Amino acid sequence: MAQGQAALLLLADGRLPAGGYAHSGGLEPTVQAGRVSDAAGLEQFLVGRAETTGFVAAVFAAAACERAVRDDIAALSALESELDARTPSPELRSVSRTLGRQLLRVMSTIHPHPHFALLGTAPHQPVVMGVAAAALGLGPRDAALAILHESVAGPAAAAAKLMRIDPFDVHAALARATERLDRLADAAANHADAPASELPSRGAPLSDIAAEHHRSWNVRLFAS
């Protein structure tokens, strides 16, 4: 049995009070634009998210965890700017920092560790996830898997509020995605000790554009 499974479940649990429930992971503007309207569409959306921005977040979480395990907190600032460079939408950069700040607030309270005070006020969420995973005794692959899980579980939970869909279909899509998430976590962890500038840069440009539109709406259910 792998070590630290209980800690990983704690970190990946959507009930961890870090404010994730206020976000739809880009699903709200996508549904509104008519690009997702049924269970099959949602599944494609979730897969696309895991394979693109979810994977990049996982790589950065793994890299941050690897650096935190080595106590090399100074190296995190390069990850911060490289992740900025991989996130074209100002709105999504800001959301990532908001979620990072919230996760940092929770982790510093529930599991204090000297690294948390060194991260600045609003670090990117994947960076905090990596450092938090290390603080809990977890490794880069765990950090990657936690953020991959969130990257699909967040929009999946939002789906019930945004579209006409059977919640069992939503979770069936999540169940089918599990092997993919494991594979992506393995791949992300393989990059953990690479220089920040060489980390992968997969993107989903339309989701960046959608996030910018979403920000301008007067009425919306989710913050992103």
Next chain:
Amino acid sequence: MAKTTPPNEHRALRIGVAGPVGTGKSSVIATLCRSLSDEFVIGVITNDIYTDEDARFLRSEGVLPAERIRAVETGACPHTAIRDDVTMNLIAIEDLERDFAPLDIVLVESGGDNLTATFSPALIDAQLFVLDVAGGGDVARKGGPGIGGADLLVINKVDLAEHVDVDVEQMVTDAEKAREGRPVLAISRKRPETTSQLCDWVRQLHRAYADGSHAPVDPGPMAPHFHATDDGSHVHSHGGGHTHHQHGHE
């Protein structure tokens, strides 16, 4: 300007305002800001369900400088944001307190929700629960954590009572019974003598908070109730505070 003294010199008194949709939470906040802004430096956080309309309404009322009113987006989960996962609101309050230090009072409006939504003691020091007569005279009698356990129950819009066939006195009596002695105020923004009682309540609370004698209580997810011990006496003492959840705010 009421100057706070230790032990709470550094941190604003945080007051939550909860209650069902449309009962008058924003109006109560506007009234408090309008009447108390000569005495206290006040900031406001609104919690929105799907717009920032509450924040915009309060800014448009001009009761406070616009930048001291901030909105938190709750992803259609207003109850979660004030109870199970308060991180967004905590950060918003702390930012406001830092940006406009020293604030005396921060008012937090919950997104209009149902009768069970109450603030976590991790977020606020005291809370009002706002009902209105238009929701029907029976609501107060039904009780629940907000009605039963909030520090103050406000029954709003009493000017409308005659139009909706509500007997305000009866409603207050029912509420007092459900609250076992905790305070109830019947108010209308059209009757200044009633809103001034509300302001007095806040002044008194702030004095108690500032001198360290205010003990936060938690209405809890369920109305607390433990009657009859072996000798038949009551276990709980009300009025002064039902402090099964005491927080040190040092």
